[in-house]
Amino acid sequence: MKAILEPEKPQQAGSKDVFAVARRAAVGLIIAYVAVILFIMLPAIQTYTIYAHHIDVWGFKKFEHPEHYGLAPGKTVNMKLTSSDNTTIGAWFIFSDPFYRTLPHPHLHTHATSSKHIPEAVGTTPTILFLHGNTGTRAHKLRTVLYSSLTARLGANILAIDYRGFGDSSGHPSVQGVGRDARAGFDYLVQQGAKPQDILIVGHSLGTAVAGLLASELGRENVHFRGVVLMSPFSSIRTLLDQYYLLGCLPLWSLKHGFDTLSLVPDIKSDVLIAHAEDDWDIPHTHSSALFNAFLDPSEPFAAPNTSVSTTHISGYGSFSQARVANRNVALLKTERGGHDLGKVEGVQDTIGRLFGLYSAQR
Ligand SMILES: *[C@@H]1O[C@H](CO)[C@@H](O)[C@H](O)[C@H]1NC(C)=O
Numbered sequence: 585m586k587a588i589l590e591p592e593k594p595q596q597a598g599s600k601d602v603f604a605v606a607r608r609a610a611v612g613l614i615i616a617y618v619a620v621i622l623f624i625m626l627p628a629i630q631t632y633t634i635y636a637h638h639i640d641v642w643g644f645k646k647f648e649h650p651e652h653y654g655l656a657p658g659k660t661v662n663m664k665l666t667s668s669d670n671t672t673i674g675a676w677f678i679f680s681d682p683f684y685r686t687l688p689h690p691h692l693h694t695h696a697t698s699s700k701h702i703p704e705a706v707g708t709t710p711t712i713l714f715l716h717g718n719t720g721t722r723a724h725k726l727r728t729v730l731y732s733s734l735t736a737r738l739g740a741n742i743l744a745i746d747y748r749g750f751g752d753s754s755g756h757p758s759v760q761g762v763g764r765d766a767r768a769g770f771d772y773l774v775q776q777g778a779k780p781q782d783i784l785i786v787g788h789s790l791g792t793a794v795a796g797l798l799a800s801e802l803g804r805e806n807v808h809f810r811g812v813v814l815m816s817p818f819s820s821i822r823t824l825l826d827q828y829y830l831l832g833c834l835p836l837w838s839l840k841h842g843f844d845t846l847s848l849v850p851d852i853k854s855d856v857l858i859a860h861a862e863d864d865w866d867i868p869h870t871h872s873s874a875l876f877n878a879f880l881d882p883s884e885p886f887a888a889p890n891t892s893v894s895t896t897h898i899s900g901y902g903s904f905s906q907a908r909v910a911n912r913n914v915a916l917l918k919t920e921r922g923g924h925d926l927g928k929v930e931g932v933q934d935t936i937g938r939l940f941g942l943y944s945a946q947r
């Protein structure tokens with residue numbers, strides 16, 4: 585008996601330990617979960633998680649020298665713009681390659697000599713108002729390579745702005761605030777002499793929500809601009825957060841930054857291109873399908889569209905769907921590959937160039 589009982593003692597003690605540990609772990613998990621929920625509900629934390637505006641992996645902010653990021657000398661003008669509520673935002677104006685090639689070489693530029701060419705540039709080639717996603721600034725490496733390829737391949741100038749709270753811009757981000765900043769960028773281009781029809785609004789990721797705000801505002805004012813490109817967009821931030829398990833359990837009334845592009849669709853009256861990669865791990869491409877359907881029929885975004893949509897499948901690349909709705913083009917490009925930073929895909933750039941008539945302007 586002793587021989588049997590004796591080993592039972594440590595076994596019992598062992599299983600007690602296991603239960604105690606399990607109980608402690610469970611309590612710990614619950615506390616951690618509640619802590620995370622409370623943490624995320626804090627408005628300041630929401631601001632940081634959604635915009636991630638202070639995450640700048642490159643650390644140094646040499647906005648005065650875009651040449652340090654590989655852009656040609658004097659091709660970029662660093663500037664400050666003022667939003668309608670007097671917030672100061674940082675921006676880069678990057679000359680299109682066709683225009684830049686008309687400047688003397690080597691281009692011994694100063695801020696004054698380069699900026700004086702802006703009115704001529706916006707009168708000569710179309711301009712992209714680029715609205716970047718969250719995290720980092722206009723000088724982020726993924727963005728500077730995009731400026732190089734878009735100014736070359738599409739022959740368009742780019743105005744890249746940093747929203748309030750990002751980079752060298754002042755203030756703190758908010759939905760209304762970043763919308764004002766985008767408008768400040770648009771108005772600056774018009775002040776420099778750009779025709780609204782020569783301005784293409786391009787948003788990426790979080791920037792698509794900002795593009796939606798600007799495009800709908802201009803739509804309500806009957807301003808006819810070239811069009812809007814939504815790259816790797818989300819339909820609304822609630823839908824996006826719903827798709828993450830932990831965040832899906834969030835009390836959603838606590839959401840401070842309620843970007844909701846889907847609800848703005850009826851006010852966006854320009855040509856629209858929505859582009860998304862099926863291997864985007866940040867924002868599922870189903871968001872783009874929802875947006876496309878909303879553009880086809882804003883009154884019934886979830887019904888089968890009452891519009892004839894022509895779709896072309898390209899083996900190994902993706903599919904391109906196009907429809908004519910209310911006298912404008914609405915298009916959806918889904919690529920098989922490309923990830924979240926879809927703008928680098930040549931096929932996507934080509935679709936932008938062709939759909940918005942940028943290639944015809946280059947000849
Ligand atoms: C912005 O600044 C201008 C000039 O300093 C001033 O007239 C205007 O009232 C200010 N606007 C706001 C919204 O603060």
Ligand SMILES: *[C@@H]1O[C@H](CO)[C@@H](O)[C@H](O)[C@H]1NC(C)=O
Pocket residue numbers: 890
């Ligand atoms: C589509 O909608 C229009 C009116 O908006 C209607 O006249 C037409 O019959 C509808 N077509 C189909 C196929 O449902």
